[in-house]
Amino acid sequence: MNARSVLAHLPPLRAPRLRAITAGIGDVLTAVSRPRTALLAAERMSAVTQVLSSVEYLFSRRDQRPGGLGDWTYGRSAMATRFPRLMPFLDRVSDEKIDNVVHVLRIGAGLSLFLPLHVTAHRAPANAFLAASALVLHPKNHYGSDGSDQLAFLVQTSAALGRVGRGSPRAAEAAVWFLAMQAALSYSVSGLVKIVSRTWRTGEALPGILRTRTYGDEGLYRFLTAHPRLSRLAAHTVLVLETAFPLVFVLPARAAYGVVGAMAAFHLANARYMGLARFVWAFMATYPAILSVVQGRAARSLTAGAHRSPARLPAIVAAVTGLLAVVGVGSALVRRAGIERADGPEARRHRTPSRNVLSYRLRRAPGAEALPLVVFESGHQSSATYWHWYGEELAGRVDTLFYSRAGYGASSYFSRDSYSLQESVDDLVDLVDAVAADRDVVLVGHSLGGYLVTRAAERLGSRVTGIVLIDPTHPGEVAVSAVQAEGARMLDMSMRLVAPSLRLGLGVMLDVPPWVSLYPDEVAARLRAELRDHALWSTAKREWTSLYQVFRAPVGSLPTTSARVDVVAADRTLREHPHQRALDEEFVAAGADGRLTVVDGTDHLGLLADRAVVTRIAAVVLQHTTPRVPVEAEGAR
Amino acid sequence: MGRRPAPTTVITTAVEAVFAGWFVLTLLTQHPQRSFDRLRTLDPVGLTIPNWRFFAPEPATQDFHLMYRTRGADGQVSPWHEASSIVRRRLVHAFWFPGRRREKAFFDVGIDLIALNSLDVEQMQQASSYRLVANYIRHAVERRERAGDLEPGSDAFQFMVVLYSGYDESGDPEYRFVSGLVPRVEGAELPAPTEDQS
Numbered sequence: 001m002n003a004r005s006v007l008a009h010l011p012p013l014r015a016p017r018l019r020a021i022t023a024g025i026g027d028v029l030t031a032v033s034r035p036r037t038a039l040l041a042a043e044r045m046s047a048v049t050q051v052l053s054s055v056e057y058l059f060s061r062r063d064q065r066p067g068g069l070g071d072w073t074y075g076r077s078a079m080a081t082r083f084p085r086l087m088p089f090l091d092r093v094s095d096e097k098i099d100n101v102v103h104v105l106r107i108g109a110g111l112s113l114f115l116p117l118h119v120t121a122h123r124a125p126a127n128a129f130l131a132a133s134a135l136v137l138h139p140k141n142h143y144g145s146d147g148s149d150q151l152a153f154l155v156q157t158s159a160a161l162g163r164v165g166r167g168s169p170r171a172a173e174a175a176v177w178f179l180a181m182q183a184a185l186s187y188s189v190s191g192l193v194k195i196v197s198r199t200w201r202t203g204e205a206l207p208g209i210l211r212t213r214t215y216g217d218e219g220l221y222r223f224l225t226a227h228p229r230l231s232r233l234a235a236h237t238v239l240v241l242e243t244a245f246p247l248v249f250v251l252p253a254r255a256a257y258g259v260v261g262a263m264a265a266f267h268l269a270n271a272r273y274m275g276l277a278r279f280v281w282a283f284m285a286t287y288p289a290i291l292s293v294v295q296g297r298a299a300r301s302l303t304a305g306a307h308r309s310p311a312r313l314p315a316i317v318a319a320v321t322g323l324l325a326v327v328g329v330g331s332a333l334v335r336r337a338g339i340e341r342a343d344g345p346e347a348r349r350h351r352t353p354s355r356n357v358l359s360y361r362l363r364r365a366p367g368a369e370a371l372p373l374v375v376f377e378s379g380h381q382s383s384a385t386y387w388h389w390y391g392e393e394l395a396g397r398v399d400t401l402f403y404s405r406a407g408y409g410a411s412s413y414f415s416r417d418s419y420s421l422q423e424s425v426d427d428l429v430d431l432v433d434a435v436a437a438d439r440d441v442v443l444v445g446h447s448l449g450g451y452l453v454t455r456a457a458e459r460l461g462s463r464v465t466g467i468v469l470i471d472p473t474h475p476g477e478v479a480v481s482a483v484q485a486e487g488a489r490m491l492d493m494s495m496r497l498v499a500p501s502l503r504l505g506l507g508v509m510l511d512v513p514p515w516v517s518l519y520p521d522e523v524a525a526r527l528r529a530e531l532r533d534h535a536l537w538s539t540a541k542r543e544w545t546s547l548y549q550v551f552r553a554p555v556g557s558l559p560t561t562s563a564r565v566d567v568v569a570a571d572r573t574l575r576e577h578p579h580q581r582a583l584d585e586e587f588v589a590a591g592a593d594g595r596l597t598v599v600d601g602t603d604h605l606g607l608l609a610d611r612a613v614v615t616r617i618a619a620v621v622l623q624h625t626t627p628r629v630p631v632e633a634e635g636a637r
Numbered sequence: 638m639g640r641r642p643a644p645t646t647v648i649t650t651a652v653e654a655v656f657a658g659w660f661v662l663t664l665l666t667q668h669p670q671r672s673f674d675r676l677r678t679l680d681p682v683g684l685t686i687p688n689w690r691f692f693a694p695e696p697a698t699q700d701f702h703l704m705y706r707t708r709g710a711d712g713q714v715s716p717w718h719e720a721s722s723i724v725r726r727r728l729v730h731a732f733w734f735p736g737r738r739r740e741k742a743f744f745d746v747g748i749d750l751i752a753l754n755s756l757d758v759e760q761m762q763q764a765s766s767y768r769l770v771a772n773y774i775r776h777a778v779e780r781r782e783r784a785g786d787l788e789p790g791s792d793a794f795q796f797m798v799v800l801y802s803g804y805d806e807s808g809d810p811e812y813r814f815v816s817g818l819v820p821r822v823e824g825a826e827l828p829a830p831t832e833d834q835s
Contacts, residue, residue, distance in 0.1 A: 056735040067776025069742040074769035082681045138684045143745045144738035152685040161655060174649070181665065186689040189667040196669045197694035208698030211805040213723040214740050215697070218804045225805075228643040271731035307683065315795040316657040497670050509665055511675040542739075576755045603755065 009192075034292070035172035039162050040117055041288035042179060043127060046155035048281040049148055050130055054103040054110070057141070064096065069143050079139045094140050106133050115355060127160035148282035155285045156559035170312070177313035179289035184246040187263065191242030196497065200239065204231030204549045210273065217273040238266060248290060253298045260287055290629055328505020330381060335507065335529050343384075343410040343524055352406075352430040354423050359410035360384070360403035362435055365396045371625045372440035372465050375401045377456075379447025380473070380547070381540040382608075383409030383530055386446070388523045389614040390621075398625045401435055407539030420546045425455045432460060442466040442624040446608060448473045448547065455588070458559045466624030467591060470607050470617060471573050473547070474583035476555035495544050500539035507532030518609040558590040564624065565591025568617050572603040650768040663687055669694045699811070701747035705774045707791035708818065715787065720777045720796070746770060747798045750814045758817055770796060771819045778821070793818045793827055 034082055057064075064070040072094040080087055092098065101276060108125040134153045138145060162175025194200040199208065207224045210216035224231035240264055246258040267283050270276045293311075343359045350358045361384065374394065376387045383404040394400050406422050407413035414425060440463050445453035448470025457464045502510070516527045530536050567584045574581050581596070588594045603614045642650075666676050666686050680686040703721040706713050721743040724736055749766035761767055774796050781787040797815040802808035820827050 052733070056738065059735040063739055065741070067773055067779075069739065069746060069769065069773060071769060071772065074765050074772060077765040077768075135682060135684055138682050141738070142683070144742035145683070146738075146741060147688065150684055150783060153684050158656070161652050164652055165645040168645050168649045170649040171652045174653045174656050177659060181660055182687070185660070185664060185667070186687065189689040190691045190693060193667070193669040193690045193693040199695060199698075200693065205692070205696045205698070207805075209692060212698065212700045212805075213725070214700050214744060214805040217726040217805060221804050268731070272728065273726065275726055275730040275734050275737055277731055277734050280731075313653060313656055313660075316653060317660050320657055320661050324661065324665075426648060497668075498672075501668065501670070501673060506665075506668070506673055509673045509675050511672050520667065547658050572755050572757075601757065606656060 034166075035162070035169065035176040038288040038292035039159050039172060040123075040174050042155050042285045043113050043123070044279050044285075046152045046159075046285035047113045047130070049152040049278045049285070050134070050156070051107050051110035052107045052278055052281070053149070053152070058100065058103050061096070063144075064099065064140070070141055072140055073141055075142055078142070084471040085381060087264045090139060094138055099137075099140075102133055102137065124160050124163040126162070127156045129161060130156040146278075148278040150275075151186075151279075151282040152511075155179060155282075163255045169343075173311065174313045176289045176292050177311055179286045180249075180293045181314065181317070183283070183286035183290055184248065187242040187245035191239050191245070193241065194239055200235065200241070203228070203235045206235040206238075207231055215274045215276075241266070248294060249297075253294055256294045257291075260290060325505055328508065329503075330505075332502065332505050332507050332534070335533050336535065339526075339529055339533055339535075340410050342529075347410065350431055350434055352427045354406075354427060355414040355416065356406035356423075356427055357412045357414065358403050358406060358427060358431055360401060360431060360435065361391075363391065363400045363402075365394075365398055368399045368625075371398055372442045373399045373401055373436045374442045374444060374621060374625065375428075375436075375453075376403075377428060377443065377445040377449035377453045378405065378408065379445075379449045380543055381536060382446075382535070383411075385409055385523060385526050385530060386608050388519055389608070389611050390444075390618060392611075393614055393618040394621070397622065401432075403431060405539070405543075407535055407542065411540060413542075414455070417446075419454065419542045421455075421543065421550065424543070425452055425459070428452065428456045429459045432456070436463075438463065438467045442468070442621065444468045444470070444621055445472060446470040447604065448543070450587075451475065451550075454559055454561070454565075454590070456529065457561050457563060462562065464561065464563045467561065467563050467594075468617070468621050468624065469565065469567045469587055471569055471604050472567065472584070472587055474580070474587065474626075475550050475553070475558075477577070477580065477583055478551040479555055480583070495537070495541040499534045499541060502532060502534035502537060507534075513605070515605045515609040518606075518611070558586060560590045561592075563591055565594040566620050566623075567594065567596045568607065568620060569596060569598050570602045570604055570607050571598050571600045572606075574598060641835055663689075691752045693804065697744065698802065699808075700803050701743050702801060702810075703747065703770065703774075703796060704799055705777070705794050705796040707778055707787065707794045707821075709788065709791045715791070717797075718781075718787075720774055746813075747800075750798050754814060762817070771816070772823070774819070775821065775823070791821060793820050795819065 049070070062068055063232045064072070066073065072091075076087065076094070079090060081426050083090070093102065106129070111128045112122055112126050115122075131153055134149065134156070138149070158175040158179050162172045165171045194205070197205070207221060210221040210224060224234070241259065245259060245263065248259050251259065264284060264287070267276075267280045272279045296311075343361065346361050346363075347359050348362070350360060352358060352601035376384070376390060378384060378386055384402040385401050385404075391400060391402060404411040406415065406427060417423065441460065441462055443453035443457055443460075443466075444450070445468075451474070453467060453469070454472075457467055468575065498510075510532050512528050512531055516524050516531070518524075519527060565588055567587050569580065569584050573585075584596050599607065599613055599616060602610055606613055607617065608614065662676060662679070664687060666674055667689055668674065669690070677686055700723060701721065702719055704717045705720050706717045708716045719741075723740055723743075730737075746766055746769065749764075750770060753764050753767060755760045756764070774794055778787065778791070778794055782789045795816055795818050798813050800811040800813055818827055
């Protein structure tokens with residue numbers, strides 16, 4: 001049946017009927033505009049989600065028993081490390097009989113919210129029970145839980161809190177505003193985070209999701225692939241509606257109803273085609289709150305402010321957010337200043353012809369003047385700080401030169417040319433010339449630094465007596481490995497977002513990787529500061545853009561050298577990227593009589609952060625400064 | 638001389654503070670780049686700080702299939718069999734779909750298994766997701782043996798996570814996680830040397 005024939009079957013819509021319908025809707029809307037009424041409607045719709053959910057759990061008991069994906073015997077181990085003290089309690093409620101009772105009680109509590117509206121005494125306890133029991137059941141139902149659970153928890157908790165203070169209208173109003181703002185946030189976040197993604201912008205995402213059996217529908221998938229323009233239009237409409245949803249708070253009431261209605265239709269479509277039934281109720285439970293805010297504003301404008309005082313919650317939230325933004329930006333500035341000072345009195349500065357200023361540390365060992373100088377080149381997204389353990393390990397044995405590439409650590413990027421990795425190679429060569437004059441050097445590079453030193457070695461010629469590459473980046477790695485190519489694509493996306501976010505003061509929100517804590521406290525603090533500073537990421541992005549070009553260019557042969565090239569690889573890197581071994585061997589073959597050493601039990605950054613691993617790699621480095629006495633790297637294979 | 642505020646005023650102010658704090662916390666944990674999720678550690682249960690990044694930034698565009706095969710005492714290996722199941726979309730799912738959670742659970746656990754790829758074999762075998770799925774398969778094998786679908790007497794099995802593009806049959810399956818050989822009896826030693834899985 002096509003659209004035309006559907007229309008033919010509908011009764012003609014005459015003006016009086018239309019007016020009656022809109023008047024009816026208007027009455028309902030006016031009724032829900034009172035915060036208490038809005039909360040009643042919200043808790044009821046949300047209860048549908050939770051009753052449905054509990055009935056579903058009771059219908060799928062097998063999943064919770066031994067051999068199911070909700071089997072607590074295994075699920076508990078993840079929880080036991082996080083909440084050791086709660087385990088006796090969680091173990092008890094995970095017993096099937098008690099679990100059954102909790103679900104039956106939840107169904108009862110949910111249904112009790114449908115008692116006549118004047119029955120109110122039980123409502124706050126029922127809300128609180130639905131929220132608390134969701135919290136208790138959640139660890140057990142870890143696999144398979146979804147956003148509708150979070151939303152239902154949010155609504156019931158808000159309804160409970162909105163009833164405290166002996167029916168104070170302020171509490172109810174705050175609850176309504178909270179739900180309305182959360183709903184608006186959820187749509188706009190969902191939209192904005194999609195806009196970031198190329199898959200969504202090009203329109204590939206929608207048919208991509210619908211082609212899956214889990215969240216898709218064959219009929220709609222085939223229809224959308226047959227009508228690509230319509231498919232793109234639908235995806236873009238969702239993007240715009242979601243992102244712009246917070247406008248409901250400022251649009252004229254009728255337009256706001258239109259937006260809310262469109263989102264309701266979106267959820268109904270998701271229920272039908274994606275199998276997301278519980279989400280319909282979960283999201284619609286926030287609509288009474290949204291409509292209450294919209295209606296309240298309309299009512300206020302009609303009665304010139306006499307009806308209600310201005311909303312307090314949005315004002316408090318705006319004030320707190322503003323304050324946090326000031327603190328965030330302020331701490332970002334303090335952090336930056338700290339990094340620039342952090343190299344200490346030992347550090348020197350060198351300005352290269354590219355105008356960049358490199359901060360470096362030259363550490364001399366007694367009696368090592370005749371030996372080559374060991375020069376360290378850091379990887380992508382890292383500074384000289386990362387070499388801390390190498391400095392400790394080699395202190396007093398050989399002369400070392402640690403520096404940060406322009407933009408990292410205390411080194412500054414002032415170049416006015418458009419950046420390419422060649423500039424970093426030139427900077428390195430210039431620094432070595434300035435610091436080491438015509439002395440022999442051994443070059444050590446980690447990750448991208450490994451690739452850079454092989455290029456610098458071409459320029460430095462026979463003064464380079466040895467090269468040690470630690471998990472080096474190979475220009476061909478993206479071409480040979482699909483996983484690395486995917487990783488590169490994701491990195492490309494994230495690189496663009498991190499620096500601006502850190503400038504906005506979000507540094508404190510950034511999770512710092514666990515290997516940082518393998519360094520001594522003072523060094524770890526500095527690494528944390530560097531990782532939360534925008535300069536590291538804008539530098540990383542600049543380098544990445546150039547590196548991505550290298551990756552996409554046809555892979556030629558590596559620069560050859562007369563120096564011995566040793567490669568040290570982490571076993572986990574090789575396990576994750578099996579193609580890497582051949583690429584590492586190619587590096588070895590580009591030099592003279594080197595070899596590949598694989599270090600067990602570590603990963604890409606463990607090669608720098610793990611002291612015990614560094615001790616082994618330092619032994620490989622020292623072979624190059626005393627070339628006549630080959631030493632076997634202990635414990636390596 | 639200040640008047641003491643009424644208790645209800647104190648309580649409602651506290652309620653407003655809770656809502657404001659909760660909202661700001663939610664706002665600060667929605668960055669498209671998950672590394673900005675630091676504050677989510679405040680919610681180890683994963684229920685109280687909502688995650689509004691539905692199907693974004695990169696939506697899943699493939700199904701997760703959990704497959705397994707068994708090894709008989711004679712060393713014979715069975716063909717791969719699917720342990721997960723996905724039902725065809727029907728109108729009734731818009732109202733009632735108790736299987737939704739199980740289907741999503743395969744997604745969730747599949748993601749956790751793929752994340753184990755960088756670990757050593759021993760660490761991998763200790764991960765709760767690995768042990769959970771191993772036990773899931775153990776029971777699935779028993780059920781099929783009881784039903785007579787599978788020759789009894791196998792001593793070990795192996796499982797894998799395969800991603801496939803669903804109704805779009807132009808794509809190739811992606812084998813994203815392959816387990817080692819798992820003994821049928823939990824904790825039992827395997828008699829024969831395991832074959833190379835790479």
